[in-house]
Amino acid sequence: MSLIFKQLFERESCTFTYLIADSETKEAAIVDPVDIMIERDIALLKELELDLKFIIETHIHADHITSACPLKKYYPKARIVIGMENIDAEACSDIMVSEGHILNIGKFEITTIETPGHTVGCMSYLVENKLLTGDALFIRSTGRCDFQGGSAESLYASIQKLFKLPDSTEVYPAHDYNGLSVSTIGEEKKFNSMIRESFDQETFIENVNSLDLGLPKKIKVAVPANQSCGLIAEKV
């Protein structure tokens, strides 16, 4: 009678996938599943005898392709969930969420939080004291804001909202490139290199604009594929 919560990793794009389930009712959600890890993820769902209810995206990813559509073939009752602003993904999604939507997994509630800025339609998800921040808030860093409707002003406001959660809230990002797996809101308010509590909006925008990052290798393939919830990936 407890929450099953598993952090899963894909090494090529350093993406974290999360499995959330009620151990009693066996209802489950998977957040940001990756195409090339679908066999691992289905094996795990089968072993734990979980019934996949939601396939949740934090946003339209540019660095990897989701396994949402292929997963839904295995679990036809599963519903693909994505933020309302991702209008390109409307055709393939089942539930378009905005602020304060509740997704029930057995007796647990996943609450949706709009956190735009990395992209226009980024969502974070809160279950118990665990906050899945997608590419909004990373451990000691944040997402970039230079494509897909990104906006440093929006991301600043989004993270200010997350910083209002209790300091003990555990932060689980969609990526980490340095082998870190979990942080807390309290830690990020103090130590985030881009947006700690003492930084004003101007400082944050300067920090984001001074990121010198190339485009993700897979962006031209991944974005259209993810706008179809990974349907293209199935055909390749």
Place this chain on the structure above:
Amino acid sequence: MSLIFKQLFERESCTFTYLIADSETKEAAIVDPVDIMIERDIALLKELELDLKFIIETHIHADHITSACPLKKYYPKARIVIGMENIDAEACSDIMVSEGHILNIGKFEITTIETPGHTVGCMSYLVENKLLTGDALFIRSTGRCDFQGGSAESLYASIQKLFKLPDSTEVYPAHDYNGLSVSTIGEEKKFNSMIRESFDQETFIENVNSLDLGLPKKIKVAVPANQSCGLIAEKV
């Protein structure tokens, strides 16, 4: 007033390092730290204002070099802990542990469990309901037994001992090569591909002997370096 527990990852050798601390007293232990991640690990210790009391090894690793000695330079009061059977590491270690030793981290106790088999001196460590299994028990697999005093018979007995812990005990291995991060004793008893509960010793030995693995790339450098608790790594 709670346990700080962080799983850290090194992507090249797929090694997990664990940070264990008492958030109140600030006493900390690090388990299986990796040489090339020392800057990350020291930064984290400093940010969290932790006082490193123990640098703990599960065994003499063959695939990466420990940062034990370099870490001890930063934290001279820290004590290097390793299993009693690792006689080659006696000169550089401070505490040689066997079965049932208690290492106190603030109000938390780390209990040592002898789990030889992958190597002759492998130890597991239990703190609260979290079991650090080193290279004895992996998620859905086990360590190999073909060098450094490895013995499939010993590993079978070691894992039978771990399987007596409550099913809800969380399993944190020293490696995962498939992006999994945590399991439970209950899951491994059911689903481990090498040694689930229904497999007898003979089946396990067959499984281990049929592993077709090359030697770790770094074995010739890593083993002697780790027998000096990473002292050689400092000099390179």
